[in-house]
Every structure is written in C-alpha cells, then in structure tokens.
Amino acid sequence: MNALELRNVTKRFGEVVANNKVNLSVEAGEILAILGENGSGKTTLMNMISGIYYPDEGEIFVNGEPVTISSPKDAFDYKIGMIHQHFKLVDVFTATENIVLGIDDGKHFNLKEAAKKTAEISEKYGFDIDPKKKVYTMSVSEKQTVEIVKVLYRGADILILDEPTAVLTPQETEKLFNVLRKMKEDGKSIIIITHKMHEVLSVSDRVAILRRGEYINTVKTSETNEAELTEMMVGKKISLNINRSEPVDPVDRLVVKDLNLINSDGVKVLNDINFAARSGEILGIAGIAGSGQRELLESIAGLISPNSGEISYNDPKTEEIVNLREKTPVQIRDLGVRLSFVPEDRLGMGLVGNMDIVDNMMLRSYKKGNSIFLDRQPPKDLAETIIEDLEVVTPGPTTPVRRLSGGNVQKVLVGREIAAAPTVLMAAYPVRGLDINSSYTIYNLLNEQKENGVAVIFVGEDLDVLLELCDRILVIGSGRVTGIVDGRTTTKEEVGLLMTKMDGGNENG
Amino acid sequence: MEMIAQFIYRSILQGTPLLYGATGEILTEKSGNLNLGIPGIMYVGAISGVIGGFFYQTNSDYIDPFLAVLIPLLCCLLGSLLVSLLYCFLTVTLRANQNVTGLAITTFGVGFGNFFGGSLIKILDSDVPYLALVKIAKAYKTTPDFASDLGPIGTIFFSYGFMVYLAIIIAVIASVVLKRTKVGLHLRAVGENPATADAAGINVNRYKYVATCLGGMIAGLGGLFYVMDYSNGIWSNNGFGDRGWLAIAIVIFVIWKPSLAIPGSYFFGALYILFNYINVPMTYIPIIQMLPYVVTIFVLVATSVRKKRENQPPQALGLSYFREER
Numbered sequence: 001m002n003a004l005e006l007r008n009v010t011k012r013f014g015e016v017v018a019n020n021k022v023n024l025s026v027e028a029g030e031i032l033a034i035l036g037e038n039g040s041g042k043t044t045l046m047n048m049i050s051g052i053y054y055p056d057e058g059e060i061f062v063n064g065e066p067v068t069i070s071s072p073k074d075a076f077d078y079k080i081g082m083i084h085q086h087f088k089l090v091d092v093f094t095a096t097e098n099i100v101l102g103i104d105d106g107k108h109f110n111l112k113e114a115a116k117k118t119a120e121i122s123e124k125y126g127f128d129i130d131p132k133k134k135v136y137t138m139s140v141s142e143k144q145t146v147e148i149v150k151v152l153y154r155g156a157d158i159l160i161l162d163e164p165t166a167v168l169t170p171q172e173t174e175k176l177f178n179v180l181r182k183m184k185e186d187g188k189s190i191i192i193i194t195h196k197m198h199e200v201l202s203v204s205d206r207v208a209i210l211r212r213g214e215y216i217n218t219v220k221t222s223e224t225n226e227a228e229l230t231e232m233m234v235g236k237k238i239s240l241n242i243n244r245s246e247p248v249d250p251v252d253r254l255v256v257k258d259l260n261l262i263n264s265d266g267v268k269v270l271n272d273i274n275f276a277a278r279s280g281e282i283l284g285i286a287g288i289a290g291s292g293q294r295e296l297l298e299s300i301a302g303l304i305s306p307n308s309g310e311i312s313y314n315d316p317k318t319e320e321i322v323n324l325r326e327k328t329p330v331q332i333r334d335l336g337v338r339l340s341f342v343p344e345d346r347l348g349m350g351l352v353g354n355m356d357i358v359d360n361m362m363l364r365s366y367k368k369g370n371s372i373f374l375d376r377q378p379p380k381d382l383a384e385t386i387i388e389d390l391e392v393v394t395p396g397p398t399t400p401v402r403r404l405s406g407g408n409v410q411k412v413l414v415g416r417e418i419a420a421a422p423t424v425l426m427a428a429y430p431v432r433g434l435d436i437n438s439s440y441t442i443y444n445l446l447n448e449q450k451e452n453g454v455a456v457i458f459v460g461e462d463l464d465v466l467l468e469l470c471d472r473i474l475v476i477g478s479g480r481v482t483g484i485v486d487g488r489t490t491t492k493e494e495v496g497l498l499m500t501k502m503d504g505g506n507e508n509g
Numbered sequence: 510m511e512m513i514a515q516f517i518y519r520s521i522l523q524g525t526p527l528l529y530g531a532t533g534e535i536l537t538e539k540s541g542n543l544n545l546g547i548p549g550i551m552y553v554g555a556i557s558g559v560i561g562g563f564f565y566q567t568n569s570d571y572i573d574p575f576l577a578v579l580i581p582l583l584c585c586l587l588g589s590l591l592v593s594l595l596y597c598f599l600t601v602t603l604r605a606n607q608n609v610t611g612l613a614i615t616t617f618g619v620g621f622g623n624f625f626g627g628s629l630i631k632i633l634d635s636d637v638p639y640l641a642l643v644k645i646a647k648a649y650k651t652t653p654d655f656a657s658d659l660g661p662i663g664t665i666f667f668s669y670g671f672m673v674y675l676a677i678i679i680a681v682i683a684s685v686v687l688k689r690t691k692v693g694l695h696l697r698a699v700g701e702n703p704a705t706a707d708a709a710g711i712n713v714n715r716y717k718y719v720a721t722c723l724g725g726m727i728a729g730l731g732g733l734f735y736v737m738d739y740s741n742g743i744w745s746n747n748g749f750g751d752r753g754w755l756a757i758a759i760v761i762f763v764i765w766k767p768s769l770a771i772p773g774s775y776f777f778g779a780l781y782i783l784f785n786y787i788n789v790p791m792t793y794i795p796i797i798q799m800l801p802y803v804v805t806i807f808v809l810v811a812t813s814v815r816k817k818r819e820n821q822p823p824q825a826l827g828l829s830y831f832r833e834e835r
Contacts, residue, residue, distance in 0.1 A: 052708065052832065073710035088705040090698050092818050100691075101698050102709025109691040136818050 001064050003028045003189040004049070004080070004158050009058030011044055018044040021058070022215040024208055026158070031180060031190045033204035033221070035197075035233055037496075038289045038461045041213040042193045043085065046160050049191075050082035051075040062158075073102075078158075081151030085162040085193075087143050091136040095129055099150045114153075121152050125179050125186075140265055141172045148179070158189045165199055166290065167267060177203045195288040197226050197500040211235050227493065234463055234496040242443050242468040244487075245451060250278035252314060253455035254300065254337070254424050259309030261295055261479075269295045270306065271479040277424060277455040279316070282446060284470030284487060285459040286495050292479035293459045297426050301339040302329040313337065316423055316453075333364075336423035350413050353402030357383040357394065360401055361416055386415035390441060407438030414445055425449050428459040443469055463492050477501050514661035516779070516786050521665075521673060522739055524778025526551070526749075528676045529731025530756025531763065531770040532683050537724035538760060539687060540717045541700040541825040545611025546596050547728050548753020549618020550589050554729020555736045556622040557581075557588025559744045562645040562737070563629050577648035578671075581733060589729025592618060593722040601717045604829035615753070623746040639745035646742025649734075672734040677771055679727055684768035696720055700823030703830035713830055731756065755781070758805040764812060764820045777801045 002025040011019045019041045026032040036042045047053045049060065051072040060067055062078045069075050075082070089098050096115045115131040122129055127145050135143060144164060151159055161180075165173045180190055180203060194200055200207055201221060209216040209232045216232050254277040261270035269292045277283045285293055299306045302324065311324040313335060324332055333339075351360050361379035383397040390411040394404055401409055414430055427446065431439040446469070450456050460466045466473055470487040475498035483498040530547055537544045544550075561584030566572065596614050599605040629640050649670045656667035687693040698706040699716045707713050735752065736744050759777055763769035784797040812820045 050708075071710070072708045076710055082708075084708065088702070088708040090701045090705055091824065092701060092821075093694075093698070097694060101694060102706065102711045104691075104710075109689075109694075134818070 002026065002061065003030075003063060004191075005061040005064075006045075006049070007059045007061070009045070009048060009055045009060065011041075011048060011053055011055050017213050019048070019055075019210075020213045020215075022210065022213075024215070024218070026189045026191055026206075028157070028189050029184055029187045030206065031184050031192060031204045032218075033200040033207045034191060034193045034210065035195075035200055035207055035229060036210035037195075037212075037233060037463075039212070040210040040233075042210055043162055044213075045210070046082060046162055046191070046193060049075065049080060049158075050160060052082075076102075076154055076156075079154075079156050080158045080160070081154060081156030082160040083144065083147045083151060083162065083164060085164075085166065087147055089135045089143055089146060092134065094132050094134055095138075095146045095149075096131040098135060098146055099131075099153050101150075103154065118149060118153065121149055125152070125182050127179065140167045140267065141169075141175075144168070144176070152183075156188075158191070159183065160191045160193075162193045163195070164192065165194060165196060167265070173199070195500055197229060197497070200229065201226065209233055226497065230493050230496040230500065233500075234492045237467065237492050238464045240464055240468050242440070242465070243447055244468060244471070245447065247278065247281040247450070247471055248453070250281050252276040253279045253316070254314070254457075255310075255312045256296075256300070257310040257312070259296070259299060259306050259311065261292075261299060261304070261306045263295070269479045270299065273309070273476075273479075273481055275474050275481060275484060277457050279423070279455045280450055280453045281471045282450050282456040282458055282469055282487075284466040284473040285457065285476060286463065286466050286473050286499060287476035288499055289461065291476045291499075293428065293476060295479075296476070297339055297428055297457070297459065300324065300332075300424075300426065301337065302327060302332045303339075313424070333420075336421070337426075338417040338420060338422035338424065339426045339428075351401050351409065354400050356398045356400055357387070357392075357412055358397050360412065361386075361419075364416060364420065382416070382419055386412060386419065390415050390445070407434040407441075410434060411438065411441065414442060418445060418449060422449070422454055424455045424457065426457040426459075429461060430458070431465070432461070439465075463495055466495070467492060475499055510661055511664075512786075514664040516782075517665050518668065519782050519785075520775050520779035521669065522778070523781050524775035525669075525673050525676050526731035526735045526739065526752050527756045527759055527777055528680060528770055528774035529734060530728045530753055531759040531774055532676070532680045532767050533724035533726070533728030533731070534757055534760045535724075535763075535765055535767050535770060536683055536687075536696075536727065537721045538765060538826055539696050539700045539823055540720035540724075541703060541823055541828065541830070542597075542600060542717055542721045543607045543611065543827040544593075544596060544614075544721060544724065545608060545757065546592065546614025546618065547611075547725070547757055548751075549615035549621075550592050550596075550725045550728050551732035551735075551753045551756070552618040552622035552749060553592045553732070554585045554589040554726075555732030555749060556625050556744070557729070558585035558733040559640065559642065559736055560584060560625060560629065562642045562742070563640065566642055566644055572644045572648070574648040574651065577645045581645060581737060582730075585729050585733040586726050589725045589732075590722055593725025594718075596725070597718045597721050600829060601714050601721075604831060607827050607829070619747075622749075626744050626746050629744070639743050639748075642737070642742035642744070644742075646737050646740075649737040650741070670734075670738045672730065672738055675730070676734070679730075680767045680771050683727075684766065687767065697823070700825055703825050703828075704832075707830070707832055713832075717830075728753075728756070755801055758802060761822075762805050762808045764808070765822065777804075780804070 005025040007023055008021045009019055010021055022045055034042050048055045051069045051074050054070055060069060067078055096111055096118055099118055100114045118131045127149060129145050164176060184190060204221045206218055206220050208218040256273055256275050259270050259273040263269045287293055298304045300311055313322045313324050315322055358380045361382045365379060366374060380397060392408045392411050410430055430442050446456050446458060458470060467487060473485050473487050473495060474481060475483045475495055477499055482501045530551055534547050558581035562581040565580045592614060596610060599610045600607045652668050656663040695711045696716055699713050703713045735749055755777055759770060759773050763773040780800040784794045
C-alpha cells in the first residue's frame with residue numbers, strides 16, 4: 001500500500017498552472033526523488049502535501065485513505081513533515097524551542113524533557129546537535145539538522161525534503177544521505193527534491209519527473225540512467241523560430257577571470273568563474289535557479305563586491321582595458337555596462353512601481369542635470385519613444401508602472417537600458433512571465449542590440465529559447481562554470497546534463 | 510527621608526499608566542503588530558471608564574465601592590477591546606499598513622476621548638472645563654489602613670490604590686507567560702517569523718488578534734488608572750498628554766521585556782516629575798522633561814551597536830503576513 005498518493009492534483013496561481021494533473025505515490029521504506037527543471041512545479045506540489053497551498057483539483061491519499069490537508073497542522077496529523085528549502089526556523093530560539101514549536105500534545109510544557117527527547121532522536125539517526133544552541137549561531141548544515149529533527153520529533157512517517165543539498169558541502173550531503181538511508185530502513189517514506197542527477201541516482205529508489213507543471217513519469221532508479229532522466233526532464237526540443245544572425249567581428253568586450261564570491265552564510269556562490277562576453281554576440285547563461293547567476297551579474301555591475309578575481313572591460317571608444325572591480329556601479333554604468341535585471345517580483349530592481357514611465361526613465365538620468373530643477377522633457381521624449389517603438393500598452397507616459405501588465409513593465413525596463421546605447425547589456429530572465437508576443441519583442445530587441453555590436457548576456461530559464469537565441473551558452477552549476485557550448489550545435493540534453501552536473505570535487509563520482 | 514519617600518511615591522504613581530501601556534504594547538509587538546494606536550487606545554480606555562463611572566455616579570444615590578470600581582473597569586476594557594479589534598481587523602485581516610493604521614487609531618482615540626469628555630461636561634452644565642468623579646475615584650484610591658502607620662515604608666509600598674499592584678501583577682504574568690509557557694513560545698514565534706510559526710501549525714492570525722486585543726485592553730487600563738487614581742477622578746480634555754508615546758518608548762527602553770518594564774516605567778515616571786524636585790529655572794523644565802526620550806534614543810543606539818540578536822525587536826514587527834504570498 002502507498003504511504004502517500006496524489007491523484008490528478010492541479011494548482012493554479014491566477015492564469016499560471018503550476019501543477020497540472022500530477023500523479024505521485026510513495027511507499028513506506030522508500031526514497032522517491034522528484035526531478036524537474038526550474039519552474040516545473042516541484043515545490044508547489046510539495047507545498048500542497050504539507051498544507052501550505054491548497055490544491056484546486058485532485059485527491060490526496062494517506063495510507064489509502066482520502067484526506068484533506070488544508071493547513072500545516074493537518075499535515076502533521078497525517079504524519080507528514082516537510083523540510084523547506086528556506087528553513088522555517090526562528091533565529092532567536094534555541095534548537096529545542098524550534099523543535100517543540102507548535103506541538104500541542106496536551107502534555108505539560110517542559111523544555112528539559114524536550115531537550116532529552118531531541119537528544120534521543122539525534123542519537124538514533126546519527127545527528128549531531130546541541131539542543132541549547134541558538135539558531136542564529138548555527139551553520140547551514142546544523143539548521144537543516146534542526147529542521148529534520150523537528151519533523152521526526154513530531155513522529156512524521158512521510159518526510160519531504162525540498163532541495164536539501166543545495167546549501168550543503170559534498171561531505172555534509174553524504175552525511176545527510178546516510179541519515180536518509182537510516183530513516184528508510186526505519187520504514188519512513190522520504191520524498192526528496194533535487195536538481196543534481198548523481199544525487200538522484202545515489203540515494204533514491206524511484207524517480208518522478210515533472211516538466212512545466214506536468215507529470216511525466218515515474219521510473220525505478222535501478223532501471224534508468226542519467227541520459228534517460230535528463231531527456232525526460234528537459235523534454236523534446238521545440239522549434240521557436242527565433243532569428244539568429246552570425247556574429248560580426250566579435251571581440252572580447254568583457255573578460256571575467258577566476259571570480260570568487262562567498263556570501264554571508266559562508267557559502268561559495270561563485271567559484272572560479274572564467275568567461276568572456278564578446279561584442280556582437282549573445283552569450284546565454286543557463287543553470288538551475290540560484291546557481292549564482294544573479295550574483296555573477298551583480299558582481300559585474302558592481303552591486304556586490306566579489307572576494308577575488310578580475311573583471312576587465314575593453315572600452316570600444318578608447319581601446320583601453322578597464323578593471324571594473326575598481327569602479328563604482330555608477331561609473332560602470334557610464335562605461336556602457338548595463339544591467340537589466342528582472343527579478344522574481346519584476347519591479348523589485350530597476351523600476352519604481354508607483355512612479356510613472358517618465359519618472360522611471362529619469363531614475364537613470366537625473367544625476368546628469370546641472371540645474372537644481374529637473375528637466376523633464378528628455379525623459380518624456382524617451383518614454384514616448386519607448387512606448388511607440390516597443391508597442392508598450394499604456395494609457396500614456398504618466399501612468400504608474402505598476403498598473404502596466406508584466407510584459408509592458410519588462411519592455412519599459414529593457415527599453416530604458418537599451419536607450420543608453422550600452423556596450424554590454426545584461427538581461428536576467430527578461431521574458432519571465434511574458435506571453436509569446438511580448439517574449440518575441442524582447443528577443444528581437446536583444447538581437448537588434450547584438451547586431452549593433454553590443455555584447456549581450458542573457459540569463460534564461462527556458463532551454464529552447466537559449467538554444468535558439470544565443471551564440472554561445474555558458475552553463476553554471478552550483479556557482480561553477482560547468483561548460484561553455486556553442487548555441488548552434490549543442491543539444492538540450494547536453495545543456496541539461498551540464499546543468500545537473502555536480503560541483504567540482506565529485507565530478508567523476 | 511520623607512522627601513525621598515514622596516519622590517518614589519510620585520514616581521510610581523506617574524509610572525503606573527506607563528507600565529500598563531508598555532506591558533500592553535510589548536504583548537502586541539511580540540505578535541509582530543507594531544500598534545502605534547496605543548496612545549489612542551489609552552484615551553479610549555480612559556473615557557470609556559469615565560462614561561461608565563459618570564452614569565453610575567449620577568444615576569444612583571448610594572455608591573457601592575465594589576460597583577464603583579467594577580463598572581468603569583468593564584467599560585474601559587470593552588472600549589479598548591473594540592478599538593483594538595478595529596486595529597486587528599485592518600492590519601491582520603485586511604493587511605493594511607500598521608504604522609498608518611496605528612497613527613490613525615491614535616488620532617481617532619484622542620479625538621474620541623475629547624469629544625465624549627466634552628459631551629459629559631456639557632451634560633453637567635458645569636462652569637469648569639473638567640469632570641469630577643470624586644466618589645468613584647475614592648473607591649479606586651482605597652488603600653490599606655496600616656499604610657499610614659508605617660512611615661516612609663508605608664508611603665513607598667502600601668499607599669496606592671489596587672491598580673498600581675494590578676499593573677505589577679499583569680507585567681509579571683506577561684513576563685512568565687512569554688518566557689516559560691508554550692503560549693508564550695508560540696506568540697514569540699509569530700512575531701519573529703510568522704511563516705515558520707504557520708508551518709509549525711500555529712494559528713498566526715488568532716495569536717495576533719488575541720495578543721493585540723489583550724495588549725490593547727491592558728493599555729486601556731493605564732488610561733483608566735490615570736483618570737480614576739492619579740487625577741482623582743477628574744477628566745479634563747487632553748489631560749493624559751503624551752504618556753502613550755512614552756509607554757511605546759519604554760518598550761524599546763526595556764528591550765521588549767515585561768519584567769524590566771516595571772522598573773523601567775517607574776524610572777521614566779521619576780524622570781517625568783524630576784523637575785519638581787530639583788532646583789532648575791522654569792525655562793529649563795522642558796529640557797528635564799525631555800530626558801525619557803533622550804534615554805530611549807541612547808538605548809536604541811546602544812542595542813543597535815551591540816547587535817545582540819535577543820535584544821532586537823521581533824523580526825517580523827510591522828509586517829503583515831499572508832500564507833500564500835509568492
């Protein structure tokens with residue numbers, strides 16, 4: 001009998017279908033891996049099992065019984081525990097306080113006893129935690145341990161781990177997998193979400209594959225291999241008919257050498273990055289979300305300061321080589337290196353939602369004026385040009401940007417950066433959430449820039465687009481360049497394999 | 510000696526409304542609600558109590574001390590509860606901006622107090638711009654008989670109405686609940702990280718509602734104490750002054766700890782009346798009265814510099830929570 005089974009589960013967010021008729025089952029004493037690209041709906045699916053989201057359609061069965069999970073509390077009652085990718089821990093609490101949080105067993109509240117029980121669980125599965133330690137003083141791996149103990153403390157039989165290894169070192173990952181195997185022997189059901197192929201192969205019994213919210217298949221790990229899984233994950237190539245011209249006289253415009261960055265958690269987010277962006281060329285950056293794409297672009301734009309490495313820029317006007325690491329973000333922008341970053345919430349970086357299009361244009365130019373009053377005419381002209389050229393649908397240039405639809409917001413953002421005649425244009429996820437027509441407008445814009453001799457860096461999530469738009473594709477995995485391939489000759493499978501390749505140390509393992 | 514005893518006595522009287530306000534605001538802030546409406550809620554609490562007391566005093570020939578205490582007390586709790594519920598509905602259910610809502614509630618509360626205070630004075634057709642509930646106040650100010658026999662000790666410890674002791678009891682209970690009980694742990698989790706609390710199966714909205722309403726009611730008692738005990742039952746418009754803001758300053762001063770709020774409030778009370786006891790020219794009095802705020806700024810600077818995580822405000826303070834936010 002299946003410990004947990006999903007039948008035809010569907011979840012929509014507005015227009016977007018995050019999960020469409022997904023079927024899934026896991027038995028007791030089994031590890032099921034869920035594999036899928038960015039945005040394939042893995043986390044949404046798990047959030048429905050753990051009561052964070054409520055499914056729009058479909059049924060969930062626990063031990064064969066149909067159940068309704070409408071809150072995390074319901075999930076606990078069915079002995080389902082989730083270890084979230086972003087830890088759900090209270091920083092100023094101790095490990096024990098976090099572990100007992102929310103437990104309502106009717107017994108007397110006793111932290112000492114809880115600490116004792118915590119120690120027992122730790123011993124049973126081979127964890128190493130100090131019950132009295134405050135969470136904010138813990139390492140990432142310790143925090144994850146607390147999360148797992150928290151779930152076990154509640155007596156969970158079904159454990160869901162959302163990308164548990166994303167933040168761990170290879171050694172810590174191995175330790176975690178040993179714990180998971182012990183739990184499996186103990187008869188627990190484990191669902192693990194991961195992007196890393198070798199982890200799937202080493203730890204799971206079966207693999208379920210999702211692609212763009214659709215359920216593809218479930219296969220036995222012992223009867224499959226890396227190539228087959230990758231193919232199921234990325235799917236067949238779809239032809240998009242995006243124009244791609246041959247680069248004209250490419251020169252190395254921007255050279256990144258041995259770039260390293262360690263973030264505030266002490267995790268190495270960029271690891272010896274080396275590449276060159278050439279003029280008249282679109283360089284695609286492919287990778288699982290959060291592999292260091294954002295940090296890489298922000299390092300180039302001067303928004304964050306890398307720990308070591310060189311970023312040199314070849315100025316086309318003076319033919320001089322400039323070290324961008326010595327420049328401020330404003331100086332870098334004035335050199336012609338432009339970042340048009342489209343983050344998850346779209347308006348977060350680059351545009352101010354409550355301001356109109358004209359004012360948003362002015363964000364980039366107001367420092368240039370010499371008068372104490374603003375000259376609104378040039379930005380107004382620019383706004384009108386952008387609205388006309390890019391076919392922005394808006395009542396007028398004085399409409400607040402947040403009232404525009406996503407596609408039009410992105411057109412405004414990209415349009416403004418292009419208007420400054422950049423020499424390097426970095427666009428991160430510029431088509432995220434856009435409809436087909438708007439996406440093509442953006443592709444055409446990027447192509448136009450490329451033909452004008454701009455070095456375009458395009459961070460994308462859709463492999464089909466990357467394959468048809470980019471001249472070269474740089475694949476990044478866990479903060480490392482795992483390969484640079486030719487966009488014209490490479491295949492989806494090749495890029496997919498590079499994306500899921502393990503970080504350095506275990507490359508052959 | 511007598512002089513020092515008097516100073517301490519006056520400081521504690523002055524500090525008690527602040528203690529109610531601070532304890533209430535700490536409870537509220539621990540749930541992640543930054544209720545800047547507390548000064549207004551204290552006004553509403555005060556005037557609600559006054560309205561109850563006024564009708565009891567004017568409509569009955571015999572004043573039963575027990576009822577004289579109970580009626581204004583219940584009216585006060587009801588009034589502050591209703592305003593707190595309004596705040597909760599706006600910020601928790603509708604997820605309105607907490608700062609704006611809080612300031613609006615304060616403006617509303619002060620106006621509400623002055624409007625009904627004015628109305629009652631009109632009803633009385635009195636020549637003076639205030640309202641005296643002397644008989645009610647007498648019930649509130651009842652002190653044990655033995656206090657006067659004990660000299661300075663009696664003055665410092667036993668010469669107050671019951672609400673001074675009640676404030677201490679409430680603060681101690683709040684402290685114990687926050688530190689040592691499951692409810693307290695859950696409440697703190699809600700204020701620190703509502704998403705985590707929610708994932709742990711805690712009903713975030715319920716905790717926010719209950720903590721904010723309880724906090725508001727406790728703060729309302731501070732307003733009631735001010736009128737019935739401190740001012741001897743005399744309501745005059747705007748009489749409560751800036752004490753509500755001082756209570757919020759104390760929350761920061763005592764780094765969100767109700768147990769520390771007890772000495773903290775008395776200390777602020779002492780600073781508030783200090784100018785009466787030291788020899789300064791009239792023109793410098795406002796500078797002395799500024800001291801509590803200066804001290805608060807110093808504490809803010811000190812805790813920010815030290816950056817000890819336990820001494821920081823609840824992490825989710827001022828933010829509304831919505832589970833399916835993406």
